[in-house]
Amino acid sequence: MPTKELQPAPYTPPPSDAPPKRILHARFSDPLHWLLQAVRDFRAHLGISSFYGIAFWLMAVLLSAVFKSKPEYTMSIASGCLLLGPFLAMGLYEVSRLRELGLEPELSKSITCWDTHLKSMGLLVLVLIVLELLWGRASLVVFAVFFNTGMPSTTGVIRAIFNPDNWEFIVAYTLVGGGFAVLVFATAVVSIPTILDRDTDAITAAITSLEVVFNNTAVMMLWGVLITALVVLAFLTPWAMGLLLVGPILGYASWYAYRGTVQWIDKESDEPV
Template sequence: MTLSSTEPAAPTAAPPRPVVRRLHPSAPLRWLARGARDLRAAPGIALFYGVCFWAMAIALAAVFRHKPEYTMTIISGCLLVGPFLAMGLYEASRRAEQGEPASLGASLTCWDRRLGSMGLLVLVLTVLELLWGRASLVVFAVFFDTGMPSTAGVLEAVFNPRNWKFVAVYLAVGGIFAALVFCTTVVSVPMILDRDTDAVTAGLTSFRVVLDNLPVMVAWGLVVAGLTLLALWPGSLGLLFVGPWLGHATWHAYRDAVAWPEPAAA
């Protein structure tokens, strides 16, 4: 009679943990230069996504003209689509980085293998945006107790020096939520695309990138906001170029900010 012995199973190697790098103050300029290079390498893909961003801006403008108090709510809807559009641009930059040919089809379907992680991240963003929209409505209700103003009323309130308290509170509320969204997403979506990381790890890593490189990331946020505002005039046509440009640049921001240690050799 022979006795068989069972060997213990080999321990499963832990997945690599992302390492946040220190960034040079000139890093945003490098990201923009690399983003422009990717845009020139695949102009057709850039144009497709640029048209998508432009259409979203036109929809937002239409809502603002007719129902300004619901502008932030519509932005929440854009967040359901925006990360998936941005992921397509990240995929184009990833393929260029690896020497693979550009493909609009691949950029449109790259998210399907990361649907779980992306779904959770979009859910978090949607909650943030819904809270942002609700907070904006509360600010309107507090300062306009006679009812929601028309678009002309909103513009008059913004440019009337006597309403500085309304403008200050509205900008403060918006700034807090915008900072939260920026910190959550600055590298999380390209990170999910690159490594299929879960949404919690990606979001926390994104916050770490901002906190560990605060001056650089504040500058990057101002660059993104400034270029986006400039692209809105005239008729938001600038988004046809600026939207894809910033999308490609964000991929390079992630690649500079997050490193992945090589797995240990067996």
């Protein structure tokens, strides 16, 4: 009699060691609460806050100078800032995290807090850079299709872009750029704090961030508008000096946005951890 071939058992992945998470419901008043908590952290650690504020300000000054003199290199400098920015932001998250634990933050430790999360951070930053490159490619397509007055010179970029003859370009560029901005925001809004807090992989952190935005869409849209408004106001100050204040505060506030929307649960006791 022919022998019956044994079928291999289907693969069952091992259970995850990570605690389950619960996405919390955010209220419209929560973003203001996150900012108030951030202001307290800023005032409690002026030295650390000033260091990160100067770092963000220097990046903004460099980006602005390149845009004015050599706009063709703006995307390259922006990529460098996007590479460095998340690591600086994680240092601010570390300050707020330690304060919540009742510990005293130190500048040296905040600067190097990413070293134990390098793989996850590296992959997440790579994803963000890929999104930025796609954004840049899409921008070139929009320029080629909708720009009606010829490519602007290096000295008249802003004036040429906002020429009334280019209204179709402005609409298309806003829609495309806004779409990519929303995608980047949704992917990154709480992903880096998640990596810092739970040492998760980049994919889990990004999914958690998307879940937060999906489950609190209106509140997170408000949070994104507040972030944008504060950054714009900071840039409108002389020499963009407002970034010395706004940069660290938004960093601290992002940690509290994470803490206010993601809760980790102990598997045995079903209690928050």
